[in-house]
Amino acid sequence: MTVNGTEYTRDVEPRMLLIHFIRDELELTGSHWGCDTSNCGACVLWLDGTPLKSCTALAAMANGRDIRTVEGLERGGELDPVQQGFIACHGLQCGFCTPGMLMTARWLIDHHPHPTEAEIREAISGQICRCTGYENIVRSVRWAAEHPSGAAS
Amino acid sequence: MSTAEPDPPLGYGSMRRKEDTRFIRGQGSFIDDIKLGGMLHGAVLRSPYAHARIQSIDVSAAQAHPRVRAVITGETLATRDLAWMPTLAGDTQAVLATDKVRFQGQEVAFVVADDRYAARDALELIDVEYEPLPTVMDARQALDPDAPVVRDDLGASNHIFDWESGDAARTDEIFAAADVTIAEDLLYPRVHPAPLETCGAIADFDPISGKLTVWSTSQAPHPHRLLYSMVAGVPEHKIRVISPDIGGGFGNKVPLYPGYLCAIVGSMITGRPVKWIEDRSENLMSTSFARDYHMHGEIAATRDGKILAVRVRVLADHGAFNGAAQPTKFPAGFFGVFTGSYDLQAAHCQVTGVYTNKAPGGVAYSCSFRITEAVYLVERMVDMLAFELDADAAELRMQNLLRPDQFPYTCATGWVYDSGDYTSTLQLALDKADYTGLRQEQAAGRERGELMGIGISFFTEAVGAGPRKHMDIMGLGMADGVELRVNPGGTAVLRIAVQTQGQGHETTFAQIVAEELGIPPDRIEVVHGDTDQTPFGLGTYGSRSTPVSGAATAVAARRIRDKARVVAAAMLEVATGDLEWEKGRWYVRGDPDQGRSIAEIALAAHSDLELPAGVEGQLDASCVYNPPNLTYPCGAYVCVVDVDPGTGKVEVRRFVAVDDCGVRINPMIVEGQIHGGLADGIGMALMEVIAYDTQGNCLGGSFMDYLLPTAVECPSWELGETVTPSPHHPIGAKGVGESATVGSPPAVVNAVIDALRPFGVRHADMPLTPAQVWRATQGRPLRTDLAQS
16 A cells, blocks of 8 residues: 555555554554544544545555555645644644544645635544644634645745 | 744743644654564453452463463462552552452453454453352442442442531531522532543563663653552662653543553563553543532522522442542542632531442542532532522622632631632623623523523632642642753753643743743753653642642742852852843843843853852752642633424533633643633533443443534633732642633533523433433433433
C-alpha cells in the first residue's frame, strides 16, 4: 500500500487491524486507537481519499490502496491550513483526538470549501473529543476554510 | 471568545500553546506510541462474573503458546507478596484475584507475549473455574443483614465508613421550625471519565542496576513512585516514573491500576520491557468510575423564600474496593461544601460508604473531590424550593446568594470561602441569556404546547488541595515543589511537580514565569511528568495545578527577582534599595536608563562579578508551596432546552456560562477548559451512565453503550467572566479545570425539569434520556443505575 506517498510492502496476519499496521508496523503513531467500535474516531485516516475509521478495517483491505494520515498533512515543511487553524483557535487540548479531527476537517474543506457551522458539526459528529466541548474545533475548521493558503492568506 | 495573538505576550494573555506544534503533526508521545527495544506485550484476563469464588486456574495451555513469555496469576504474585496493593484511600485491592472475584472485569491473570495479538490469544487459553456467588448491585441493599459480603477478607459487612459534617442538632431544630421543608431522593448515577486515551504502562526493570522505569498514564507520578516502592519492594530512588503525553485524565488516571503492577512484574520476570495497554471496554469496566451517590436531600426555608438550612444523607457506592483518590481525612471528599453559594444558618450531612460488586473508584471525572455531587444536590434542592414556592429560580437564588461583603465567609460546615461576587456573576449570566426575554418566550410557547426549559445553576468550587495540615494522600501532604533556573544566556528552565493531560502546563507555567521575570514564554522550558527530572509534588487533579504549583512557580520566580536585584545592584554599584523593577529589568530609581535586564543579570550572576558576602552566584530558586487555604472559584450557568413532547428528546439550545476563576493566566486556555466541562455536563445530564443488571453485568462497557456527547449535541457555548482574585494566592488565580463539569449538570437538569413543569414534574434522575424524560411526564421516572426488569 501507499502511505503518505511512500510505498510499503509487508506480510501481515489476515486479522491485523489497519490501525495497528499503521502504528505498530509502519511506526506512524499519529493516528490513535481509542475505542475498538468505530465510535470515537481517534483512528480516522484517509483510504483512497475518504476518511475511514481504521480500527475497524483490516490491514489487508488496504492492499494496493492509497492511505493518508496526519503525518501526511504537512507539505514541504508548510503546515496544512487545518493544522494552523487548530493552533490559532485552540482546537486541541490533550491532542489525542486531534489527528482524526484534522483528517476529517481537511476532507470536509476539500469537498465543501465554505462549510457552515452546522456542516462542520455534522462532519465531525462521528468523532469524540473529551476536552474541547467542540467549540474551538468548529472555530479551527472555519479558520482553515477562511485561510485556504494558511496564515499568509 | 479569546483567540491567541500571533506574538506571545510577555506574561498573561491569550497565547498559542507551545505543546500544539507536536500534536497537530501527530508527533505527540502517548504511552502506546512508545516502543522500546525487545519490548513485550501484556494483556489482562478479566472476570466475566461480578462475584464468584475462584476454584482453579489452569494456565498450562497459555504457557505452551509459542509466543508467550510469561503467565502471571494471583498465586505468582502472592509468592512475591504482591497479590494485593494499597489503594489511595487506604484500602487494599487485589492486583490479580486469588480468592474470589468481586466485580465484572476484575483482573485474574496477566499474559506476557511477543506481540499484542499473541497476548490476547493466550488469554483464551487460560481455563478458570468459577463458582458464582450472589451479588450486591444496589447500594441500598448493601447493608441488609442478609446481603452477600463483598469483602469477606475484611469482615462480615459491606460497610466502609460513616462520616458527617455540620451541626445535626441545630439543623434539626431549624427544620422542625421552618415554614417550608422539602425532601427528595436524588441519584447522581455512576459515570465514567472515559478519557479518549485508555490507561497503560510500560515497565522496564534492569536487574543489574536494580533500576525500574515505568512510563504510565499517571496524573500523579510522584505518589505512584512511592506506591510502587511500597508494593514492589524497589527502593524509591531506584524507581523513575514518567508520564508521557496523556490523552486526557479527568481523574481516571490518578489511581494505581493492577495492569501497571502486572507490567512491572512481567518485566521483572522476563527481564525485558513490558507494555500493557487496556482497551476501551477494560477502561470503562474496571478503572475509576465517578459519582454513584444516592442522596436524600432536604431544604428548609421561610415562606418568603429565605433558605435556612440543608440536610442530606448519602449512601456512597464505592464498588468492590475503596479506591477513591482523595485527601485521606475526607472519606466523602469535599462533599461538605454542599452548603453551596448561600447564606445558611445550619447544615448537616451524613455519608455512609458501602462496598458493592462493582468496579472500584468514585472520585474522578473532574469532580473536585465530590463537589460535583454537592453542587448538584444543592442546586436541585433550590430549584425544588422554587417549584414548591412557585418562585422564580433566578430571583430565589439572588435573594439567598452570599453578598460580596460576607467574604471571607465561613460556611455552616466550616469551609472558609476566600472571595467572590456572586450576585454580579449571576446577574451577568442572566443578562447575557436575556433571562426575562426567555421567560416571556417560554410562557408564550407553553400556550402552544411547547416544552422549553430554562435552568440555572450557581456553583461554588473548592479547589487547590491543599493545606498540608489538613490534607494528605497516604500521609503525603498536598504541597508541591518547583525548581526554576535562569540560564546564563537568559533563558529559563522550570521544573514542576504537576503535568499536563491537555491543560497546557507547558504554556501557562511559562507565562507565570514570564509575568514575574519578563522572560518571553518561548524562552522558558517547562519540564514535567518525570520523577527523575522534577521536584516532589502530588500531581494534577482536583484543579490543583494553578492553585498549588502555579503559586509555587510565582513564589520561586519572585525569589529569583529578589536575587537578581542583589546582582543588579552589584553590577550598577548602587544599593539594592535604589533599584526599581519593571517587567524584565531592574533600574536605578530616578534614572531609568541605568538598568540591567534579567538576561544581563543572569549572565553576570554566572560570571566573575563580585557579589556581596552571603550571596551565592547563579540565578535559581525553588519553592515548596503549602497553600494556606483552598481557592473558591464560582460561576453562574443558564441552560435553555427544548424537549420534544412526543419523544422526550432534549435539545440544548443555548448555554450561557459566566465563570469567576480569579486572575486568568491564558484566557484562551481557560475558555477551552470551560467548554470541555460544559460538554461533560450535557453528557452526564442527558446520556452517560454506567448501569448494571442484577447479575452484575456492566451495561456501559463500550462507546456503543456508554454515550458521550458529540459536536451535534453541544450548542455553541456563550461565555462570560467576572474576576475576583483569590486574596491568599500569590497571583490571585483560583483554578478552573473542573468548574464547568461541576457546575453544568444541574443547569441542564434544572432546564429539563423546568420544561416539564406543565406535567408537574419536580425531579427525575440523570441521565435524562428520551425514555427517562418521557416516563417522567407519565409520572414514573426510572431508576437509571439498574437495568429495569
